[in-house]
Amino acid sequence: MIENQTVEQAVEKAAEKAPGEYLHPLPTAVDGSALLALAVDHHARAVRSVGVREVAGHLVKLYVIEAPERTLAERELEPIVAIAGGQLAGAAARGSLGLGVLIVHAGGDGDYVLVHSWIEGYMSDLAIFTGPAGQPDQLRPGRAGLAPCVWEAAVLAHEREAFVRRVLDGAGPVAERLAAWAADVLTGEVR
Template sequence: MPLYPLYPLYPLYPLYPVYLLYPVYLLYPVYLLYPVYLLYPVYLLYPVYLLYPVYLLYPVYPATRAPSPGPGVLCCGAAPARPTGNGRPLRRAAERSSRSAASPPRRERRDGRNGRPPETGGACALHDGRMSDREELPQAVDAEALLALADEHHARTTRALGTREAGGHVVKVYALEAPGRVVTERDEAAALRIAGAHLGLGRSRGSLGLAVLIVHAGGDGDYVLVHSWIEGYMSDLAVFVGPAGQPDQLRPGRVGLAPCVWEAAVLAHERDAFTRHVLDGSGPLANRLAAWGADTTAGGVR
């Protein structure tokens, strides 16, 4: 047995069990008394990201370029990005962007191929659906038919036939004639008869008693349009179609049939006349209606 077997009689580690009597981490619990992160809460008093909002004052993003599809691959003929070096090319790009934002957009030059603008270079890796970014027209666009319509587009003659009363409404009557066609008195009488029957039920559709009648001798048939103003700043439209020169064969057109370009031109004038004299006019209503009835359009419309 050793001379001084202290370790079995009195272990050393209980002599100063400071960690048991008073844990060291409680000697200076500064983090409990005053958290360090609250000593200088700059981020609470003035957020650091607002000290120098460079991203608001200096738009670096216009000079950036869309991500490249891969090394050495260009999208839609885009030129490779120029090195920025010490930042001067980047600054020039931002200045160009600010100047272009302040100036009006330039008109695109058409190259005659289906009406599409010519292909130009630029960053277009990400298409957003705009026509200027599309390589081909959508599937439903019939380019051949549109160009054929453009080649055959022509002016048609319109004449004001006066103001009539039909179906309890005050009706402005127009004649619209394709080249080689004439609206006769027989055509006008048939159109007024149709308009009277249609406008007779106008009250049930919210009609206000004012209407426009267009007798259209078209190139492929005859058309009669009965347009009336109804409540809520809206309008009601009925279209009747029939073979050319046979007014007795006029029948309601298919659902969804709307005015052609020449008929729409007359209705556009009537919209302006209605708002100018009736809605925005002054004086007694009789004077407003007289001014509305006298405001007509005549001559060639396209």
């Protein structure tokens, strides 16, 4: 079991299975203990779609990710949708195409809100807000360089595929493509 091994033991065991494919000793920047601790604590999180809304003139797919012991009621989402509206209000100046994703993550250590929109040139715009659990009035822009966590990235990966499959590679008029995009949602558990 990984949790009962030292980093060195885990690396040695892995090297025995596939000699030459693993680095030993580990490069100095690799924190093997921290990686194994993350692996031990890693778990599935529930994700659900809460529909599509018009927010600041954008069509926005809304998702909720919930850590164990956390739940969000739909009424709790309204102040968060308002935050997204503030972010999207100026999105045209950043090349927005009018389609976005709002992820509300009720995490184990606080709340995270991701406002993602598709922009010109096959690119996207992302803003992340963070704050204490259950206090949307305390959400503030995340630090520079903050990126999605593993669970949030799973939703964004699905949304990238839905955008490509339904809008860029879709067939028919724009309204039909957008209806297909809106219906293509991720629900269940993500890891």
